[in-house]
Amino acid sequence: xxxxxxxxxxxxxxxxxxxxxxxxxxxxxxxxxxxxxxxxxxxxxxxxxxxxxxxxxxxxxxxxxxxxxxxxxxxxxxxxxxxxxxxxxxxxxxxxxxxxxxxxxxxxxxxxxxxxxxxxxxxxxxxxxxxxxxxxxxxxxxxxxxxxxxxxxxxxxxxxxxxx
Amino acid sequence: xxxxxxxxxxxxxxxxxxxxxxxxxxxxxxxxxxxxxxxxxxxxxxxxxxxxxxxxxxxxxxxxxxxxxxxxxxxxxxxxxxxxxxxxxxxxxxxxxxxx
Numbered sequence: 217x218x219x220x221x222x223x224x225x226x227x228x229x230x231x232x233x234x235x236x237x238x239x240x241x242x243x244x245x246x247x248x249x250x251x252x253x254x255x256x257x258x259x260x261x262x263x264x265x266x267x268x269x270x271x272x273x274x275x276x277x278x279x280x281x282x283x284x285x286x287x288x289x290x291x292x293x294x295x296x297x298x299x300x301x302x303x304x305x306x307x308x309x310x311x312x313x314x315x316x317x318x319x320x321x322x323x324x325x326x327x328x329x330x331x332x333x334x335x336x337x338x339x340x341x342x343x344x345x346x347x348x349x350x351x352x353x354x355x356x357x358x359x360x361x362x363x364x365x366x367x368x369x370x371x372x373x374x375x376x377x378x379x380x
Numbered sequence: 381x382x383x384x385x386x387x388x389x390x391x392x393x394x395x396x397x398x399x400x401x402x403x404x405x406x407x408x409x410x411x412x413x414x415x416x417x418x419x420x421x422x423x424x425x426x427x428x429x430x431x432x433x434x435x436x437x438x439x440x441x442x443x444x445x446x447x448x449x450x451x452x453x454x455x456x457x458x459x460x461x462x463x464x465x466x467x468x469x470x471x472x473x474x475x476x477x478x479x480x
Contacts, residue, residue: 239401265431309403317396324388331383334434349436361447368451375458
């Protein structure tokens with residue numbers, strides 16, 4: 217096994233474990249910590265796929281901003297009691313999701329896809345290349361995204377404000 | 381070298397794990413976290429395709445998914461805070477005002 221596959225399988229194993237911990241741990245703070253681990257592992261996987269810019273964004277936006285927001289809300293609401301474990305319901309939900317995986321995995325495993333990546337240029341995945349495409353082909357979605365973020369800010373202030 | 385299939389299978393597995401979280405958990409915050417996990421699984425698919433097809437578009441779309449996910453998390457958490465203020469609970473089972 218070469219180094220690239222070794223890194224992939226190591227990351228994949230850790231990622232699946234971290235994701236399972238997010239779903240099955242009963243303490244909310246522990247779930248959040250497992251989610252941070254999963255997001256950072258995905259960021260590392262982005263580097264192996266030649267997307268360094270998005271790796272940095274993943275760490276800053278997801279593992280940074282969004283997770284701080286989650287932890288802030290968890291500590292703000294302070295949900296004391298652990299969630300009850302409903303064995304039957306947990307088993308049923310897990311079974312349903314495994315059926316979904318059972319449909320998805322054979323579907324992608326048997327589809328006709330390129331086996332080898334295209335040879336990457338030096339610029340592939342760099343901020344420069346991303347910015348060129350963002351400000352030429354995708355300039356309208358970019359502007360709409362900025363409006364969306366503004367709406368989200370105003371919406372959050374309105375929703376979370378104490379009414380009186 | 382790893383084939384594209386491996387990345388897609390990994391994404392499918394993580395997406396399914398996120399679905400488990402949405403289905404079984406009775407805590408709104410964890411449900412929202414599971415949705416973030418599912419979004420990340422899809423992001424991984426986009427990046428893998430972008431790498432294997434040699435196109436930038438996948439990475440740009442991931443950029444937009446991140447912006448939308450940030451907006452979604454902010455609004456979702458604001459709604460959770462607002463619901464908690466009324467009900468003193470994070471259990472989605474108890475939100476049945478519109479149910480008859």
